[in-house]
Structure formats: structure tokens, C-alpha cells
């Protein structure tokens with residue numbers, strides 16, 4: 001089984017029926033694999049930690065069948081109608097194993113698209129390792145239960161697009177004090193610069209790189225996105241995943257000491273969808289106090 005956008009037939013129809021039963025809105029159940037079906041497949045894959053390429057291969061098919069069985073066993077609970085903000089699919093530049101699109105909350109998507117427009121104008125790339133995180137995703141040391149990714153407010157540039165090869169990486173990463181980074185995007189229309197690039201192989205001293213760049217961190221900040229700190233362990237030989245240079249989160253509209261993680265979750269999910277999930281346990285975390 002290998003079904004994708006453009007595929008037709010009874011198998012496509014079966015996939016659409018399952019997606020519809022799961023509430024994923026694949027469009028008309030007509031046996032024609034179009035854009036709506038593709039979006040529903042991507043959504044399903046993200047929720048099940050599958051590679052989200054919108055293609056139904058053997059793994060996705062097996063997961064769909066399994067999800068349908070679980071779903072039909074569940075009792076349907078009445079849910080309170082609420083007005084949720086929508087998730088928008090936005091484009092990115094595919095670089096190696098990165099994605100060419102990802103999902104953000106609608107207002108965050110709008111801000112991101114402004115950043116992207118500026119980067120494209122200058123001839124740079126915006127790569128992606130994804131943005132939306134499923135409520136049922138595994139929580140671990142590098143995947144916080146209170147991540148902005150659950151709320152549609154965060155995105156990750158492709159983790160393999162910087163700190164590796166300073167001559168070819170789309171991004172050059174420079175230490176900016178307080179364990180923060182400044183990300184420069186290589187761009188023909190940028191300014192000639194000489195940068196001291198931090199790489200995984202030279203975390204303490206960096207390497208000199210010259211070329212034309214734009215200040216991507218600044219472009220994101222102008223639209224309301226902020227960066228996060230790298231982990232202390234990163235500078236003591238810890239895993240490269242602690243670098244976090246790729247992460248940007250939208251903080252517009254959040255009030256220090258008042259906005260809660262739960263309020264933000266409730267903007268994109270119903271309480272029914274949230275209850276019993278790992279992030280919901282942390283709903284009382286307050287922005288700027290114990291939620292960052």
C-alpha cells in the first residue's frame with residue numbers, strides 16, 4: 001500500500017472513511033486522494049509520531065487501522081462547544097530531512113509568514129523540524145511537558161541546518177550572551193559579515209565565517225517571537241540537542257505573571273481533548289514565573 005495526493009480507488013476510500021471516523025475531516029469520501037485528505041493524513045501522522053509526509057505507506061496504514069479500533073471502543077462524550085483558534089499550515093524550505101511545511105496557531109502563522117517573506121526577499125531559507133506537538137507525544141528531558149509547541153506558538157528550524165558545516169549550512173549560529181544565540185541566515189541579499197560561528201565541534205571558541213547574512217533572530221523578534229536559552233550541559237560536552245538554537249516561540253499577547261499554559265492550550269483544544277494528557281497536568285503554570 002502506497003497512497004498519496006493524486007491516488008484513486010477503493011483503498012483511498014477506506015483511508016478517507018477511517019480518517020472521517022477519527023474526526024480528521026478528509027473531505028468527501030470519494031476515493032480521490034486530494035489536498036484535504038493529505039492534510040488529514042499529515043495531522044494523523046503528527047498525532048502518532050509518524051514521519052508526517054502525507055503519504056499512506058504500510059506504517060501509516062497499520063497505525064490508521066489500530067487507531068480506528070481504539071476509537072470505536074471509546075464512548076463518545078458530549079463536548080462543550082467552544083470557539084477555538086484554527087491551526088494553519090505554512091510553508092518552509094525543505095533542507096535535507098527537514099519539512100517543507102508545518103502547523104501553527106492562526107495568529108502565530110500570520111506573524112511567521114511575515115518573517116518568511118523577509119527571508120525569501122533576501123534570498124535566504126527557512127528550514128523546519130516541525131512545530132505542532134501532539135498532546136500525546138512522549139515527554140522527556142529534551143521534550144518539556146509545558147512546551148510552547150503544544151500551544152501552536154513555537155516552531156523549530158531544521159536542527160540539521162546549523163552548527164555543523166559553516167561553509168554550507170543555511171544558518172550560522174553566534175553566541176549572544178546568557179546562553180542565548182543569534183541566528184544568521186545565509187542570503188545573497190544580506191550584508192557582508194564576519195561572524196564567530198559556534199559549531200558542535202567548537203562549542204567554546206567558535207570559528208570565523210565570512211559571507212552575506214541576514215539577522216534572522218532580529219526578524220523573528222520584530223514579529224513577536226523570542227528565543228530560548230541553550231542548556232548549561234551543552235557547553236560541558238552534553239548532547240547537541242541541548243543547543244536549542246533552532247527554537248523560536250511567539251510571546252505576543254502573553255502577560256507576565258498572569259497568562260497560564262492552560263489558557264493557551266484551551267485556545268486550540270477543547271477540555272475534553274486535553275484531559276488526561278501530560279500537558280494538561282501543568283495547566284496552572286504561569287508565564288514568566290514557572291512557565292517559559
Ligand SMILES: [Zn+2]
Nearest residue numbers: 154155156247
Ligand atoms: Zn522547539
